[in-house]
Every structure is written in structure tokens, then in C-alpha cells.
Amino acid sequence: MVEQTNERPVFPFTSIVGQEEMKLALILNVIDPKIGGVMIMGDRGTGKSTTVRALVDLLPQIEVATNDQFNSDPYDTELMSDAVRDMVRENKEIPVSKIKIPMVDLPLGATEDRVCGTIDIEKALTEGVKAFEPGLLAKANRGILYVDEVNLLDDHLVDVLLDSAASGWNTVEREGISICHPARFILVGSGNPEEGELRPQLLDRFGMHAQIGTVREPDLRVKIVEQRALFDQNPHEFRAEYQKEQQALMQQIIDARNRLKDVKIDYDLRLKISEICSELNVDGLRGDMVTNRAAKALVSFEGRDEVTPRDIFTIITLCLRHRLRKDPLESIDSGFKVQEVFNKAFGYDEE
Template identity: 80%
Template sequence: MANSAMTPSEATQEKEARPVFPFTAIVGQEEMKLALILNVIDPKIGGVMIMGDRGTGKSTTVRALVDLLPEIDVVANDPFNSDPYDPELMSTEVREATQNNSELDVVKAKITMVDLPLGATEDRVCGTIDIEKALTEGVKAFEPGLLAKANRGILYVDEVNLLDDHLVDVLLDSAASGWNTVEREGISISHPARFILVGSGNPEEGELRPQLLDRFGMHAQIGTVKEPDLRVKIVEQRALFDEEPVSFRNNYDQSQQALTDKIVAARNLLKDVQLDYDYRVKISQICSELNVDGLRGDIVTNRAALAICAFEGRTEVTPQDIYRVIPLCLRHRLRKDPLESIDSGDKVRDIFKEVFS
């Protein structure tokens, strides 16, 4: 397989042309940052729903995360960002080429982040089949959509609570199965669509339906920073970045690289991390006592606990690991009681303390 990549100077030029606020320079919002990092370490956690006030840096943080991630090998000029080595992440054409022992041109590419516009149609999201061409020329003429572009990347939906429920369903189905299938007039085309789904929204504009909310792996709640000192620091950081984005980014090169290395190490370590059987029973006991429907809550909490343990370079999950992730994994799965004043995250923590006491 031929290998080509961006030269260091080309990569620098690209960064300077579109500077992104550094992830490690973001002040506060630890819950959101942790949820995003854990999903990058183990995408099977199932994505993140970020709910919070306007102007709290939701979009900035997601873009900063993508900028942080290491480059991946992709097949050149392939609209699906096919992995040249993993058949599960290959388009049909690439898989056929590998089976025929054809040489693939492999390039290094940044992980893609696809923004889904609110007014997007299902055709724009899933792709379309040119029926006329298929019938007259006998070829499957497929025009890839946003799900194809998002394969092996991050799909970001701002104001996901305002998106049509049918489209949210389509996104969640693809995120869960890792495949997108388009069917028109008896013609069916499938392609890999394995991505991390990140949705954000403002609760004042309405919540997602519970059955859709439940399918997001984690739920991060963020609020406007209240401490005057922190607010001043955030404003100063933003002003410095807007004035001199390149030099501002340079100041964070070391911390950015250190975090990138830590994420890569965690991904490699993840398969060796152990979660004690007794702790798994207790996680399920918490889910049961909170009346969480289904088993998604148990599965996601297990995965998130393994991921945070790997992120910290350890191979044995501790109760503290579980305590840190379980509110993020369960709070959006609880049945809402309008008369309850207690925050759902606190409710999860209280039951945790009872079970693990």
C-alpha cells in the first residue's frame, strides 16, 4: 500500500489558516470535557448529549476536541473515509479492491467533524441513489450524504432538540449499528457510518423525547460559570485568542500533545482494563434501584468506567472511577418527577453511596 501524508509545513499552514481554540485552554466545563474524551477512547459508549445555557462553549469544545485527535489512515479519494485495514470500516469498492489484492493509495488524514445543519433533509443526511442512472446504465449511482463523510469521525448536531424526531432516529440508528442503508425503488446501498454522535441543546428550547435521549450514551449538563475570577479568565483567554490565534495556540502545544498522547495510550490500554464482577453487580443494582428501563445504562456505565480507568493509565477499575462516570451515564435515563427538586445527577450519586457504602 502506498503511503503519503501532509508535510509538517502543510499541516502548519492548514492550522494557521483555520485556527481552533485549544482544548487544554478551555476553562471549566469538566463534565463535558470528560464525557467527550471518554467517547473518543471508546466510541462504543454511544455519544454525548450536552445540554446547557447558550454561550457556554459547547461548539467550541467539540471543535477543539477534533483538533486534538491523532491522524488516521484512510484510503485516498474515498468518500467514506474507509479504513485500509479493517473490513468493517471499508466501503464496498475498497473491500472488493482488497479482496482482489489491488494496491490502495493510503493517506494520513485528520479525523473529520461533520456539522449537521438544522434544516437538513433525509437525503442530505443519508445520501441518494440516482434511480435513472441505475436503471439505464445498470450501475448503483450513489451520491453520499453527511453520514458517509462522518464515518470514523464525529457528527455534531447543535440544537439537536429542535431537529425532526425522524432524523434523530436515523442518526441514532446509524451511530448504534455503524452502517447506513439507503433504499430506493428496490435498490439498496449500504456503507459504513461509524461515528461519535455529539448533540447539544438548550433545555429552555425543549427536551428530546425520553426514548431518543436514552440512546445517547452519556449526558453532560453544563451551566454558565458563576465565579467572577473564572469568568474574567475565560474572557481574557478568548480576547487573547482572537487577537493572536497562532501564538496563543503555540503556548498550548505541549499540553495539547500531552493530552493527545494520553488519549492514544488509553485507547491501546483499554483492552487490558478489568472491571471486577462485584462492581458490575453493584452498577446493575444502582440501575435497578433507580428504575432505569432496559440495560443500556448498565452497559454504558461499564464501558465508561473502563475508559476512565484506561485514561488514567490503570488496569483495575476502582469505585471512584464508577462514581465519576455514573451520573453522566444514568441521569438522562431516570423517569422525571416534576415535583422533585433534587438534581438527577445528585440522585444517582446518593444511590451510588448507598450501594457502595
């Protein structure tokens, strides 16, 4: 990983103190993007944006079709724009470049046209060509789309983002003209619970939900402040100190992606996961599917090939806490409730 002196330095992921829940959820989504993204809820100033940017900086480069507006994969037709797919059909050589995995920030005031892209109707009618101006979803294809304060975003826009994230495609229709392009990205939303929660039906569409709080231990707070001061003083020197750890974690993620398809989860464990979801009255089957995927991603990340009950315990709260029905009279935290039902299902008195 050669330091790019002409780019703005990014805080190293491996130097971030605490917030293990958020870091784990992000890494597991990078290993298996089909988990469905992460919603990070926590206090202001807890490093949500810093951690997401640090993760993107850590990830390996990807191969794209040169000068393509959609970061098309030159080898996978499911991740190609129409123009690149036409080149494949015509047996033309596709020029290939390497780029950093894209990270797109969605501004709060973004319009639907800015997010989805626009069709130039006049050009389409006069010249007979589909003139499309790509939006943020096109730029985010094969990368990460980050929405800060997602709970303040218009519900309709959140719906559009979640639909694209789930299907992997973005369709723009106007005046009878339709354009479709790949939009496969990891959706990461963050927000402060004081500013309001997302509607339950939208919250449920995020694969995982990490809750983070302000670090309370004085010695850790001092360490975080010192780390930041050292980084601000000399970012390149600070990053150089963590170069070895960064490289090791990047390799671990690459290996985990390659190993994922070989990870097994026993039928009995899958049955237990579904028992827990049923006991918690989780609507639909997303909870079951995400828990299975996240457990396998964790096992792959740790270099093993078989899921154990301990793996399920590690990730099940992240996968289910936001899917529970809210009971205003319930005093127990949703995370503890998930763990309680897990212990009951697996016959553990305590964990």
C-alpha cells in the first residue's frame, strides 16, 4: 500500500480505539456485501464517519472498464453497463484500469435526480439516443454509499437507496424512456438517536445495526485524543506506523472473501437461528438470512470453515436488535433481549 502524498491522508482503520461492534459490522459487510449494509446509531463525535472512511481506504483496488461511468466489472456481465456489455457481445477488447473502491457521500439535501441520474428527453427525442447523466448510485456501483444522518433523509429517498442496494440495479424512467444500470453497493447509514429513529420497515432493510456510544473510560479517552493529535500533526508519519497492521488486515479481508464460499453452517444451527427469530417475533425472513450470512462471514474472517454457536452469539444482536417490535412498556434493551433468547434456545444459563 504505497502512500499517496497528493491525496488527503485518511486515519488508519487499525489505529481506531474501541467501537468494536461498528468495526466488526463494517468488515463483515465488506467480506459479504449481500449481508445488506449497516446502520450505525450513536452519539455525535463517536467517529462514525472517520471509521467508514478508514475502512474504504484499507480495501484493495478493483479492476474497472476504463473511463466507464458505472465502474463496470470487465469480467462480470451482471456488473456491467450496457455500453461495456455491447463491447463483450461484439468481442471487442475492454480496456481495464485499477481504482480504489469508490466511496460516495450522500448529501442530506440531495434530490432524486442527483441520486438516481437524469435522462435528457430533448436529446432523446431530437437525436434518437438515450442521453443519461449518471447520479450518485452509478458512482457508488461496486463501492460503498455512505449516508450520514440517514434518519433525517426523506423517506422516499431512503426507499430508493434500499431498493437499489437490495436489487443491485437502478432504473430511471421518464416520458416512456427507461434506463437501467448496475448499482451494487454496500449501504452504510449513520445517525444520532436523539434526532429520531428510522421507520421500522426501513430499518429492517439494513442488514446489521451497530449501536455505539461515547467512550467512558478516562484512559481510553486520553488515548483517542492523543492519537488524533499525532495524526493531525504528521498524518503520513502516523499512517506509516500502522502500515504493517493495515496490510495484514487487508490481506485477512481478501482471504476471507475467497474462503467464504467454503464455510459451512450445520442444519441444526440454522434451525436454532430460525427458532430465535420466531421467538422474538421477527417479521419476514431477512433476520434469518442475514444472521446466517454474517455468521459465515465471521468464520471466514477468522480463518475457519465451520460456524459454531459462539460465532452466532457474536453477531446475532447486530443482525436482529433493529428488527424487534417496539414495546413502549418494555424496559429491557433490545440487544439484551436477543441475547436472552439466544441463551434460552442454546440451553445456556449465562454467556
